Amino acid sequence: MIDLHPQLVKDTIIIGRFNLCILLLMNDANYPWFILVPDCENIQEIYQLDKKDQQTLLEESSLLSEVLAKEFSADKLNVAALGNIVPQLHIHHIVRYKNDPAWPAPVWGKQPAIPYSVQAVKDIKEKIVRLLNGKLVDVD
Numbered sequence: 001m002i003d004l005h006p007q008l009v010k011d012t013i014i015i016g017r018f019n020l021c022i023l024l025l026m027n028d029a030n031y032p033w034f035i036l037v038p039d040c041e042n043i044q045e046i047y048q049l050d051k052k053d054q055q056t057l058l059e060e061s062s063l064l065s066e067v068l069a070k071e072f073s074a075d076k077l078n079v080a081a082l083g084n085i086v087p088q089l090h091i092h093h094i095v096r097y098k099n100d101p102a103w104p105a106p107v108w109g110k111q112p113a114i115p116y117s118v119q120a121v122k123d124i125k126e127k128i129v130r131l132l133n134g135k136l137v138d139v140d
Helices: 006-011 051-071 118-131
Strands: 012-017 021-026 033-038 076-080 091-096
Touching (some): 006 012, 021 118, 033 051, 051 076, 051 091
16 A cells, blocks of 8 residues: 555554555545545656556445435535645545535634544444445455
8 A cells, every 4th residue: 555645644544445545534524525545656647547447436436425425414525636735646425415514615724623533433334334335345
């Protein structure tokens, strides 16, 4: 597995991995917030992936998006690859609700992060692994 950017290491919890991407949980219980990081060295932009990996990224992101939107009853799902602070390619998948603390603005900087408890992380990890039905491999 590639080395994750130090900011991702600081802010997230590894949930598992798909064929291409590492799945992270943002350690902020304000929002169901997941991040996909392609397991590829020195990639900052999607176009830098080869065509096969671009397609795999889209498939993994779409599957994750569908599961998150359904399981968390999202009003909206924000999916974005920004990279202004963390240059390593990573794609945010943030479940949004019309009554969440930041709605309708972006989530960044709106609320102090509320870290998950150990039990909450365990519960989320088990749920996501189950819902992704064999598409996600545990990395522990």
